[in-house]
Amino acid sequence: MTARTLFGKVWDAHVVAQEPAGPAVLYVDLHLVHEVTSPQAFAELRARGLRVRRPDRTFATMDHSIPTVKNPLAVADASAAAQLRQLVVNCEEFGVPLWGAGDPRQGIVHVVGPEQGLTHPGMTIVCGDSHTSTHGAFGALAFGIGTSQVGHVLATQCLVARRPRTLAVEVDGALGPGVTAKDLILAIIAALGAGGGTGYVLEYRGAAIRALGMEARMTLCNMSIEAGARAGLIAPDDVTFGYLAGKPHAPAGAAWDAAVDRWRGLATDDGARFEHAVRIDASALAPMVTWGTTPAQACAVDGPVPDPATAGGADERAAATRALDYMKVEAGKPLAGKPVDVVFIGSCTNSRLSDLEAAAKIFAGRKVAAGVRALVVPGSQEIKRAAEAAGLDRVFTAAGAEWREPGCSMCIAMNGDALTPGQLAVSTSNRNFEGRQGQGGRTVLASPLTAAASAIAGAIADPRPYLEAR
Amino acid sequence: MPAPQFTSVTARAVVLDAADVDTDQIIPARFLKTTTKDGLAAGLFADWRGRPGFPLDEPSAAGAQILIAGVNFGCGSSREHAAWALAAWGFRAVIAPSFADIFRGNALGQGLVPAAIEPAAHAKLMTVVRDAPDTRVTVDLERLEVRWMCGPEADAVCRAAFAVDPFARRQLLEGVDELGYLLKLDDRITAYEGVSR
Ligand code: SF4
Numbered sequence: 001m002t003a004r005t006l007f008g009k010v011w012d013a014h015v016v017a018q019e020p021a022g023p024a025v026l027y028v029d030l031h032l033v034h035e036v037t038s039p040q041a042f043a044e045l046r047a048r049g050l051r052v053r054r055p056d057r058t059f060a061t062m063d064h065s066i067p068t069v070k071n072p073l074a075v076a077d078a079s080a081a082a083q084l085r086q087l088v089v090n091c092e093e094f095g096v097p098l099w100g101a102g103d104p105r106q107g108i109v110h111v112v113g114p115e116q117g118l119t120h121p122g123m124t125i126v127c128g129d130s131h132t133s134t135h136g137a138f139g140a141l142a143f144g145i146g147t148s149q150v151g152h153v154l155a156t157q158c159l160v161a162r163r164p165r166t167l168a169v170e171v172d173g174a175l176g177p178g179v180t181a182k183d184l185i186l187a188i189i190a191a192l193g194a195g196g197g198t199g200y201v202l203e204y205r206g207a208a209i210r211a212l213g214m215e216a217r218m219t220l221c222n223m224s225i226e227a228g229a230r231a232g233l234i235a236p237d238d239v240t241f242g243y244l245a246g247k248p249h250a251p252a253g254a255a256w257d258a259a260v261d262r263w264r265g266l267a268t269d270d271g272a273r274f275e276h277a278v279r280i281d282a283s284a285l286a287p288m289v290t291w292g293t294t295p296a297q298a299c300a301v302d303g304p305v306p307d308p309a310t311a312g313g314a315d316e317r318a319a320a321t322r323a324l325d326y327m328k329v330e331a332g333k334p335l336a337g338k339p340v341d342v343v344f345i346g347s348c349t350n351s352r353l354s355d356l357e358a359a360a361k362i363f364a365g366r367k368v369a370a371g372v373r374a375l376v377v378p379g380s381q382e383i384k385r386a387a388e389a390a391g392l393d394r395v396f397t398a399a400g401a402e403w404r405e406p407g408c409s410m411c412i413a414m415n416g417d418a419l420t421p422g423q424l425a426v427s428t429s430n431r432n433f434e435g436r437q438g439q440g441g442r443t444v445l446a447s448p449l450t451a452a453a454s455a456i457a458g459a460i461a462d463p464r465p466y467l468e469a470r
Numbered sequence: 471m472p473a474p475q476f477t478s479v480t481a482r483a484v485v486l487d488a489a490d491v492d493t494d495q496i497i498p499a500r501f502l503k504t505t506t507k508d509g510l511a512a513g514l515f516a517d518w519r520g521r522p523g524f525p526l527d528e529p530s531a532a533g534a535q536i537l538i539a540g541v542n543f544g545c546g547s548s549r550e551h552a553a554w555a556l557a558a559w560g561f562r563a564v565i566a567p568s569f570a571d572i573f574r575g576n577a578l579g580q581g582l583v584p585a586a587i588e589p590a591a592h593a594k595l596m597t598v599v600r601d602a603p604d605t606r607v608t609v610d611l612e613r614l615e616v617r618w619m620c621g622p623e624a625d626a627v628c629r630a631a632f633a634v635d636p637f638a639r640r641q642l643l644e645g646v647d648e649l650g651y652l653l654k655l656d657d658r659i660t661a662y663e664g665v666s667r
Binding site for chain 1 (some may be wrong): 486487489490492494495498499500502503504505506507517530540541542545546548549550551553568569570571572575576579580635636637638648649651652653655656658659662663666
C-alpha cells in the first residue's frame with residue numbers, strides 16, 4: 001500500500017461516493033451546531049419536510065450571542081433572545097441534544113466538543129463555524145461549513161467536498177519560557193500569510209508539536225483558518241489518549257482499548273508526500289502580537305512593527321498601510337508600551353483551564369492598571385467550575401478583572417460585550433479584523449500571558465519579565 | 471428554495487480595491503442575530519459604508535451586478551450571510567485574483583459566481599472599470615471567461631479565463647440542487663453507515 005498522510009487516511013475512510021474527477025461525498029461523524037449559523041438550515045429542512053438523519057451524531061450549544069452573565073436569556077437583546085429561543089425550538093422539534101443556557105455542559109462549541117469527549121481521532125467533524133479546525137488537534141478532519149451545508153449534513157449526514165492538498169508545518173526546537181502555542185500559531189500564520197494555506201489542510205508536526213499539551217494543540221489548530229487553511233491536524237498520541245480517557249462521550253472499557261489501537265494507526269506514514277511544507281524553529285520565537293487587521297500581520301512584542309515599504313507585493317503594501325492607519329500603529333517601533341483600554345481573555349482559542357492558569361500566574365498579587373477593563377471569560381461551564389475550584393476566579397477579581405459566565409463574548413461582540421469605537425484591546429481571541437470586537441474597536445491578538453501582562457501594565461507588555469519576577 | 475441557476479451575467483461592475491476582505495467586513499456580526507435570510511442587504515459592508523470614497527456608495531454603483539475585489543476575498547468567518555448579503559444587494563458575481571475556500575463554496579451555493587482571474591488581467595480590468603465605470607463586464611460561466619471592452623474599436627475585447635470546479639459549474643448551469651443530489655444517495659449512505667458506522 002502506498003504511504004499516506006494522516007489527512008489522506010481520514011479522508012479516504014469517509015468517502016461515500018466519488019464523482020469522477022470531481023468532488024467526493026463525505027460522511028460526517030460529528031456535526032456541531034450553534035445558534036447563529038443553524039436557523040436557516042433548520043428552516044430549509046422544515047420547508048422540505050425532512051428530518052435530521054442522525055440526531056445521535058449532532059450536538060448543539062449556545063455560545064455566540066449568549067450574554068456572559070447569570071440568567072443570560074433574561075438579559076439578551078430581543079434579536080439574540082429570539083435566535084437563542086429558535087435554537088431551543090429547532091433542537092426539540094428535530095431531536096437534537098442541546099446544551100443550552102443553564103446546562104452544566106454549555107460553552108463555546110469548540111471547547112465543549114473536546115471537553116465532553118465528542119471529538120475523537122480519525123473522525124470527520126463539521127460545524128457552521130470556521131474555527132471547527134480546533135478539533136484537528138485530535139487527529140480529526142474538522143472544518144467549517146456554510147449554513148446551506150449545515151442543512152445538507154443535518155438531512156443526509158454527508159456533504160459534497162473537494163479533496164484539499166496537504167501542507168506540512170514542521171516545527172523543530174522548543175518554545176522558550178513565556179512563549180506559548182498562541183505565539184507559535186501567530187508566527188506560523190505570519191509565515192504563511194492570510195491566504196497562504198488556502199486549498200490546503202495543514203499537518204503540524206515535529207518535536208515542538210509533540211511537546212504540547214492537548215489544550216495548546218487546540219489553540220494551534222484553532223487558528224489554521226487564519227492562514228486560509230480550512231483544517232489543521234496533529235497526529236494523535238498518548239497526550240491525546242490521556243486527555244480523552246474517561247470523558248463522558250469517549251469510548252470505555254474494551255471499546256476504549258480497541259479505539260486506541262485504531263487511533264495509533266492514524267499517523268502519517270514514513271515516505272508519504274505533502275504537496276507543500278514549511279519549517280519553523282520554535283526556539284527562535286518571542287511572544288507575538290498582531291499590529292494590523294489580519295492575524296497574519298504579527299510580530300514579536302519586543303520587535304519593531306514592519307515597515308509597509310518592505311512588504312512583498314503592492315497589494316500587501318497597500319493592505320499594511322491601511323491596517324496601520326486603522327490601528328493607529330507606527331511602523332518601525334515595537335508595540336510594547338502602547339496604551340490599552342481593554343483586555344479580553346477568552347474565546348475558543350484561549351479560554352481553557354491552562355489558559356486561565358497562565359493568566360492567573362501573572363495576575364496573582366498584582367492589580368489591573370487604572371482605566372483598563374479586563375474580562376476573563378471561561379470557555380465552558382465545566383472550565384468555570386474547575387477554575388473556581390482552583391481559586392482562579394478570586395485571583396482575577398482580586399486583581400480587578402471581571403470573571404464572567406461562559407460564551408464567545410467579546411471575541412465576536414454579538415452578546416453585548418463589545419469595544420466602543422476607538423478602544424484598543426489586547427485579546428486572546430483569533431481575529432483582529434476591523435470592528436470584530438465592536439464597531440470601530442481595534443484588536444491586538446496575543447497569548448493569555450501577554451494579555452494579562454498588558455492588563456497589569458496598562459499597555460502592551462512582554463510577559464517574560466512578569467514571569468521572571470516570580 | 472429553488473436551486474440557483476447561472477449561465478452568464480453582463481453588467482456594470484464596482485471596484486473594491488482591497489486585499490483580504492474578510493466576511494466580518496462584508497457583513498458585521500451584529501447583523502447575524504437573525505433566524506432568516508431577510509434584510510441582509512442592509513448589513514452589506516455596513517461599517518465601510520459612509521466612509522469617504524467607499525465605492526458602493528458612489529452613484530455609479532447603483533445597478534452594478536459584479537464586484538471586483540482584491541486577493542483572498544471572503545476570508546475569515548464561515549458566515550454564509552456574507553454571500554447572502556452580496557446577492558441580496560444585487561451582485562451576481564465577484565471577480566478577484568483569489569478567494570477564501572469557505573466563501574467560494576458559500577457563494578457558488580447561492581449562484582454568486584466567484585471568478586478568480588490572473589493578477590495581471592485583474593489589474594487591467596480594475597483600471598478599465600475605474601476609468602469608465604459604465605464598462606459592461608461579462609462573467610460567462612459556460613465559457614469560463616471574464617470579458618470586457620478594452621478599446622474604442624468594436625472588436626477590442628479583453629478576456630480572462632477563470633476556473634470553477636466542474637461539478638459546481640454543471641450544477642449552476644443546469645440548476646441542480648445539491649441537497650437533492652445528496653438525498654438521492656440515501657441507499658449508499660445507508661450502506662456506508664452499515665459497514666463503517
Ligand atoms: S469564540 Fe470567537 S471564534 Fe470561537 S466560536 Fe466563538 S465567536 Fe467564533
